[in-house]
Amino acid sequence: MPFGLLKYGLSKTYPARRQFPAPTDLKPSYDIVIIGGGGHGLAAAYYLARDWGAKSIAVLERGYLAGGNTARNTTIIRSNYLTPEGVKFYDESVRLYQDLSTDFDYNILYSERGHLTLAHTDSAMRTMRWRAEVNKHYGVRSELVHADDVARLCPQLDMGDHVRYPILGALYHEPGAIARHDAVAWGYGVGAARMGVEIHQKTEVTGIVVEDGRVVAVETNRGRVACGKVLQAVAGSSSRVAKLAGFKLPIRTIPLQACVSEPLKPCLDPIIVSGSLHVYISQSARGEMVMGGSTDPYGLYATRSTLDFKEGLMAHMLELFPFLGEVHVLRQWAGMADMTPDFSPVMGLTPVRNYYIDAGWGTWGFKATPVSGKRMAETVANDNAPALLEPFRLDRFRTFAQVGEKGAASVGH
Ligand code: FAD
Ligand code: PYC
Numbered sequence: 330m331p332f333g334l335l336k337y338g339l340s341k342t343y344p345a346r347r348q349f350p351a352p353t354d355l356k357p358s359y360d361i362v363i364i365g366g367g368g369h370g371l372a373a374a375y376y377l378a379r380d381w382g383a384k385s386i387a388v389l390e391r392g393y394l395a396g397g398n399t400a401r402n403t404t405i406i407r408s409n410y411l412t413p414e415g416v417k418f419y420d421e422s423v424r425l426y427q428d429l430s431t432d433f434d435y436n437i438l439y440s441e442r443g444h445l446t447l448a449h450t451d452s453a454m455r456t457m458r459w460r461a462e463v464n465k466h467y468g469v470r471s472e473l474v475h476a477d478d479v480a481r482l483c484p485q486l487d488m489g490d491h492v493r494y495p496i497l498g499a500l501y502h503e504p505g506a507i508a509r510h511d512a513v514a515w516g517y518g519v520g521a522a523r524m525g526v527e528i529h530q531k532t533e534v535t536g537i538v539v540e541d542g543r544v545v546a547v548e549t550n551r552g553r554v555a556c557g558k559v560l561q562a563v564a565g566s567s568s569r570v571a572k573l574a575g576f577k578l579p580i581r582t583i584p585l586q587a588c589v590s591e592p593l594k595p596c597l598d599p600i601i602v603s604g605s606l607h608v609y610i611s612q613s614a615r616g617e618m619v620m621g622g623s624t625d626p627y628g629l630y631a632t633r634s635t636l637d638f639k640e641g642l643m644a645h646m647l648e649l650f651p652f653l654g655e656v657h658v659l660r661q662w663a664g665m666a667d668m669t670p671d672f673s674p675v676m677g678l679t680p681v682r683n684y685y686i687d688a689g690w691g692t693w694g695f696k697a698t699p700v701s702g703k704r705m706a707e708t709v710a711n712d713n714a715p716a717l718l719e720p721f722r723l724d725r726f727r728t729f730a731q732v733g734e735k736g737a738a739s740v741g742h
Contacts, residue, residue, distance in 0.1 A: 348515065349522050355529060358555035359387040361709060362547055363562060364534045364570060366390025368399040368510070368695065369687050370562035371517040371528075372702020373709070375433070378524035380703070381710035386526045387556075389549060391533035395514030398564045399695065401632070401664035403587050403619045404510050405600055405611065406696040407444045409471045409502035411460050411737040414720035415673060416467045418700060421717065423504055425699035435516035437508045438614050443599040444505020445474075445483060447649075449494035453605065456736055457500035464502070471502040483599050485650055492648050494605050505600050507611050507619075513698055537574040543682040544574065558683045560709050565630070565665025567675075567688035576680045578688060579726045580667045584625040585692050586638040588661035590653070592616030606645040607740050618656065620646060623740050624666055624692060634663040666691045671731035672738040676705060676721045677714035685709050686723060692739045 361377060363370045366388045377383040390396075406426055408419035430436050448454045457473050464471035475498045480488045488496055522528055529551075536548030537559070546555045563570045571578045593616050602609040607623040622642045625635075639661055647654055668691045669675060675689040687705045690697065700717075708714045714722065720732050 348519050349528060352529070353527065355387070355532065355549070355551050355554055356527075360385040360557045361387075361560065362554060362556040362558070363388045363560045364547070365397070365562040365564065366394050366518070366528060366530065367397045367562065367564055368395060368514045368517065368698040369564070369690070369701050369705070370560070371395070371514055371521060372698050373560055373562060373687065373705045374521040374526045375517045375524075376703045376706035377709060378521055378526050381706060383710065384525060387554070388521070388526060388528045389532040389534055389547070390528070390530050393530050394518055394528065395511055398664040398666070398690070399510055399514050401587065401662055402510055402695040403609070403611070403621050404507045404695060405444070405505070405609070405739070406508060407502050407505040408469050409444065409446070409460055409464055409500060409505070409737065410734055411463060412732050412734060413463065413467060414732050415734050415737065416464055416469055418717055418721075419696060420467060420469050422697050422700035423506070425703065426506065426508065429513070429516065429699060433516045433520040435512060435519060437512040437516055439506060439508045440614060441504060441506045442611065443482065444502040445479060445599050445601050446500040446502075447479070447496050447601065447603040447605075448498045448500070449496060449603070449605045451497070454498050457498065460500055460737060469502075470504055471500055474499050474501045483597075483601060485597055485652065486601070487649060487651055494648070507600065507613065509614065510695060517702065534570065534573070537684070539575060539681055544684040558685070558709055560685045560687065560705060562687040562705070564688070564690055564694065565667050567667045567686075571679075571686065571688070574679070574681050574684055578675065578723070580669055580675070580689055581628050582630055582665050582667050583627065584629050584631065584633075584663040585621070585666040586625065586634045586661060586663040587619065587621035588639060588642070588658050589613070589620070590618040590656045591659050593618065593656065601649065602740055603645070603649060604740055606648060608642055608645045608649070609740050610646065610650070617659065618653065621740070624668070630665060632663045632665065634661045670726065672734040673732040674701070674721050675723050676701060676718045677708055677723060679723060683712070
């Protein structure tokens, strides 16, 4: 055994550098409390401290850091959405992602792969052309490609016409990427902690104290904490936490499942999505095939995963990639997706003064972590949402101004 390793292992003062400061007591009050220590809450804390000079911030996380949907997602990053509002918003996020490792000096293993959304019917080809044209109009690199290009970009696909849904073409989005999900959250968390943000794990918010229409404190399992402002970033628990603050969200919570295979040598470069077959796949830096499908068809606040999901997913996956028939599935899991009626997020002010919301991230919020963090920080700091977030305001459902992204949110729902 190398001497250095032996010395390291036997050392009483363990030489590993602590990523986060040791846990402390909760203070009786903070200027800003962020509920939820997932990627979004941590990113908002980071930008509040870095860009807006906020000094007194606590992130309260009921479980462990980034153990919610941030830990459970399949890390697809892209901006090939359908609406102008969606394209502009996700494009800003992709640009932030491209520099993120350098920005907070933490390698997030960002890997640009290209993203192919397969079209198996003439009407799907029309939709892909539509998305490509909107994307190009806003400077996003997407184009409609035909079957021979798809075969060239992904030789592993079964391009035969003997299958139920032959591949006619695809929306090709060159900047489509994947990254290491926990590194994204840890990068933001470590960066925020270095700037003095307190991160409290195992700290559940159980009540929100509102006086004269304004939030003044949160109740937690560790006592009451007074605060000037609160940002709610709790993904699959959005409706439940908003209810504590006394308002309703147009959100239903349903499971989304995924799984990974045993690691294989690198053999699949692009990310492949088929809405018609309800499947998607990419290969991680570790070599695992990361696979998922559409949401489960029932409301549930639980993260159980099912044999039914795996069977259905694999039946369709094998139509695209027969070679996967030899590959073992290693793990499967589920997350809780908070779905809005228009498949777009909810960001900005709420009916409670100084209480801000970042929710409705359904099956699409990992890619938005940098932009939502940056722009929600701006919203909290200025008590006003910037123009980029304006289309996603909560009251759009009252004024019939929805941002319909159903066709582009991820696989079919
Ligand atoms: P989370 O990471 O869930 O963080 C919220 C935190 O709030 C949790 O840690 C939770 O414990 C905490 N919390 C809840 N209630 C309380 C409380 N009362 N007090 C204190 N803390 C509380 N998106 C993509 O863009 N690309 C993908 O490929 C993709 N794949 C996905 C695959 C699956 C299987 C799933 C489930 C989701 C996927 N998503 C994807 C969506 C993405 O994971 C989420 O939108 C995103 O992670 C949301 O981040 P968040 O920080 O808001 O939520
Ligand atoms: O948003 O691209 C996406 C996605 C893929 C799978 C789940 N979400």
